[in-house]
Amino acid sequence: MSLIELQLIVKDNKTEFAPRDHISGRIVIQHLAGAWKAAHADVVLAWKTKGKGTMDEGVAGYINFAKKGQQMPPVLERDFTLPLPDLPWTYYGHHIKINWQLGLHVFGKGADGKKLDQEIILPLVVHPDPDSIRRSSNNYLPPLPPYTLPPAPPTG
Amino acid sequence: MGNLPPLVFGAIFSLVGLAGIGGGIYSLTIGNQRHNPLKLKLAPPSYNHNPWFPKLSTRKDMGKIQLRPEVSTGCSFWFLLVFALIWNGITYAAIFGIVRDEKFSVFPLVFMSVFAVIGALVLWAWVRVLLQILLVGRTVVEIGSEPVPVGGATTLLLRQNGNFTADKVRISLICREEASYGAGSSRTTDKHEVYAKAVLERSNVPARGYSPMVQTEFAIPPDAMHSFKSGNNVIAWGVRIEMVIPGRPDVDMFFPFRVSPVVTADRYRRSQ
Numbered sequence A: 001m002s003l004i005e006l007q008l009i010v011k012d013n014k015t016e017f018a019p020r021d022h023i024s025g026r027i028v029i030q031h032l033a034g035a036w037k038a039a040h041a042d043v044v045l046a047w048k049t050k051g052k053g054t055m056d057e058g059v060a061g062y063i064n065f066a067k068k069g070q071q072m073p074p075v076l077e078r079d080f081t082l083p084l085p086d087l088p089w090t091y092y093g094h095h096i097k098i099n100w101q102l103g104l105h106v107f108g109k110g111a112d113g114k115k116l117d118q119e120i121i122l123p124l125v126v127h128p129d130p131d132s133i134r135r136s137s138n139n140y141l142p143p144l145p146p147y148t149l150p151p152a153p154p155t156g
Numbered sequence B: 001m002g003n004l005p006p007l008v009f010g011a012i013f014s015l016v017g018l019a020g021i022g023g024g025i026y027s028l029t030i031g032n033q034r035h036n037p038l039k040l041k042l043a044p045p046s047y048n049h050n051p052w053f054p055k056l057s058t059r060k061d062m063g064k065i066q067l068r069p070e071v072s073t074g075c076s077f078w079f080l081l082v083f084a085l086i087w088n089g090i091t092y093a094a095i096f097g098i099v100r101d102e103k104f105s106v107f108p109l110v111f112m113s114v115f116a117v118i119g120a121l122v123l124w125a126w127v128r129v130l131l132q133i134l135l136v137g138r139t140v141v142e143i144g145s146e147p148v149p150v151g152g153a154t155t156l157l158l159r160q161n162g163n164f165t166a167d168k169v170r171i172s173l174i175c176r177e178e179a180s181y182g183a184g185s186s187r188t189t190d191k192h193e194v195y196a197k198a199v200l201e202r203s204n205v206p207a208r209g210y211s212p213m214v215q216t217e218f219a220i221p222p223d224a225m226h227s228f229k230s231g232n233n234v235i236a237w238g239v240r241i242e243m244v245i246p247g248r249p250d251v252d253m254f255f256p257f258r259v260s261p262v263v264t265a266d267r268y269r270r271s272q
Helices: A130-136 B004-031 B073-100 B106-136 B265-271
Strands: A004-010 A022-031 A036-051 A057-066 A075-083 A096-110 A115-126 B059-061 B064-067 B139-143 B153-160 B162-181 B188-209 B212-219 B233-244 B251-257
Touching (some): A004 A096, A004 A115, A022 A036, A022 A096, A036 A075, A096 B233, B064 B251, B139 B251, B153 B162, B153 B233, B162 B212
Antiparallel strands (some): A004 A022, A022 A075, A036 A057, A036 A096, A096 A115, B059 B064, B139 B153, B153 B212, B162 B188, B162 B233, B233 B251
8 A cells, every 4th residue: 555645736727728717726635654754745737648649748837746855744735726728639640649638746755764656637627618629529538537536444 | 192082981971971870869868858848927928929839931022921841942953962962972883893793793783773763753853853953944822921820811822934825823721740660761751631612713824924823712610720830730721822833843832831829709609
């Protein structure tokens, strides 16, 4: 079982955005074994290509929540807002697909020296008319709902 | 001094090999770039300054925007000429050496004949480009606005420097995906047209100097994708000019332009 649990919650549970929108939300990083030391903890807004060509990746924005070597509390909660650029739009073509994603990436070490390495990726649709994506592509899959932790088991 | 020519040839091929290795390393580097964030401050930059919106060089002439062809006839002319001279020079020098050799054997000659055929094809391609320059002249495409927004429309004017009548002229609006994979000398780019629509088809169209040959208007579909360019993947828009000219080489040229990710009023109303 992983010692670190992550939550990446987007405001209003939105997963479809228009270009130049702002993505707001909250991150929760919970280390079950107490305090830990961060290598880095970022929220990254990025797009990736998929298809015949070599994968390309573009980072539209990111927020660092910890500096390297910073001592972190057992539970860290932070709000974030990231602006989306004009392009690229989500695209499902023949040779090329462009997918947007919001990711929470956490790397560090526990007090016992154990390596902590966890991430959550939330797929997004960035398009002025998301319905057109659904209409134009048989491969379109609706974005997954935001990740939420299962309820904690009762203690005792 | 007698060793100079082989040394020169060896140096040329070594340089080509080094360039191939360098190109392979460079393309691997581009493919592995992860963090290249936009320099975001309060708001993201407009699409003009977005690194994934392609740059395009156009020519402005008396207020009109002239598109440049994807492959310039002049560049083709000089490239094919130099390539044909070097290729055929080396090939026929080798064939001459084989034929003059006292221990003449037919097998090396057969092997070299493949290179001679390739050289002849390159030479023929150069002759076609030369005939196009002399007999057909320069094809000029002027566009009303560039970039064109998604769902937007613009005018197009075709000029042809020549004195002939084309049997057929067709102008098509094209959107093309270009996906590249591999590295160095084994890098391949696959192109696929995802949208192609003829915006004009006419017969018996005269060309008289630089006078306008045809004029038309076209619109970018409202559900189209904007122009995009990253290290290995490109979405390119352009117009394709095809002309069938009796007694002269046909024209088949692609003039790229950009489609901007600007939402036009109609599209915005539909999305509400």
